Amino acid sequence: MRPYVIINAAMSADGKISTPLRKQTKISGAEDFARMEKLRAESDAILVGIGTVRSDNPSLRLKNEALKEERREKNLPAEPARIVIDSRAEFPDDSDMFIKGSGKIIVAVSEAADKDRVAALSERVTVVVAGKTSVDLGLLLDKLGEMGIRQLMVEGGTSILWSFMSQRLFDEIRIYIGALIIGGKTSPTFADGEGFTKPEEFPRLTLKSAERFDDGILLIWQKREENSL
Numbered sequence: 001m002r003p004y005v006i007i008n009a010a011m012s013a014d015g016k017i018s019t020p021l022r023k024q025t026k027i028s029g030a031e032d033f034a035r036m037e038k039l040r041a042e043s044d045a046i047l048v049g050i051g052t053v054r055s056d057n058p059s060l061r062l063k064n065e066a067l068k069e070e071r072r073e074k075n076l077p078a079e080p081a082r083i084v085i086d087s088r089a090e091f092p093d094d095s096d097m098f099i100k101g102s103g104k105i106i107v108a109v110s111e112a113a114d115k116d117r118v119a120a121l122s123e124r125v126t127v128v129v130a131g132k133t134s135v136d137l138g139l140l141l142d143k144l145g146e147m148g149i150r151q152l153m154v155e156g157g158t159s160i161l162w163s164f165m166s167q168r169l170f171d172e173i174r175i176y177i178g179a180l181i182i183g184g185k186t187s188p189t190f191a192d193g194e195g196f197t198k199p200e201e202f203p204r205l206t207l208k209s210a211e212r213f214d215d216g217i218l219l220i221w222q223k224r225e226e227n228s229l
């Protein structure tokens with residue numbers, strides 16, 4: 001069974017998830033960070049793309065000790081697994097994930113990845129092959145399900161978010177809208193990619209809740225199965 005997929009990201013009031021420099025940008029505050037940590041703790045795995053690893057070098061760790069303890073009490077690893085989508089097996093040796101956090105590292109590569117690189121990577125992380133030239137996300141979800149991952153939190157970046165959303169490979173979207181404007185036509189948005197041109201192609205959502213955190217708002221949407229308005 002495929003995992004339940006929750007997309008979680010933070011954007012500015014004008015829909016940007018970073019600046020034109022594409023570096024990690026603080027969009028939410030302490031309350032939203034605590035909410036995000038709780039969601040990480042409830043998930044079996046957290047997923048990002050290799051672009052985010054290159055630009056932000058995230059550790060994707062769980063910092064809150066009480067949340068780690070709660071997971072241990074449930075006989076779970078203290079921290080959720082960390083998954084990186086990386087077709088060409090270019091996951092950097094000096095990633096912060098090797099230094100900070102204890103969650104298992106899973107790198108999803110394609111069949112086109114250099115064999116020597118895959119072999120070297122396999123010595124340090126779990127490698128999953130899914131897709132011919134880029135990572136086939138549907139196939140990857142099947143494989144993650146087989147590995148026992150029931151809830152997957154997808155954090156970004158923009159290309160990965162677009163792929164999950166455009167292929168309708170998600171169940172929920174949790175988007176935090178922060179009280180700031182970033183601007184810039186090259187700043188990544190919540191969903192870049194090619195975009196849809198026909199209204200019948202737009203994935204449709206149902207709004208489940210809207211809640212204030214810090215100076216912004218958290219919107220929780222559920223995917224609608226049919227696309228009708």
Ligand SMILES: NC(=O)c1ccc[n+]([C@@H]2O[C@H](COP(=O)([O-])OP(=O)(O)OC[C@H]3O[C@@H](n4cnc5c(N)ncnc54)[C@H](OP(=O)(O)O)[C@@H]3O)[C@@H](O)[C@H]2O)c1
Binds near residue numbers: 088
């Ligand atoms: N505000 C937030 O919540 C938030 C969270 C995370 C990231 N971000 C921002 O997002 C930006 C990074 O976005 P990004 O688009 O450069 O990187 P990304 O979405 O993290 O990764 C994209 C890369 O993933 C690989 N990939 C493999 N299979 C794919 C597939 N099926 N669909 C899509 N991508 C696939 C491709 O590289 P290969 O072909 O080499 O495999 C692609 O270039 C940064 O500015 C970061 O700060 C913001």
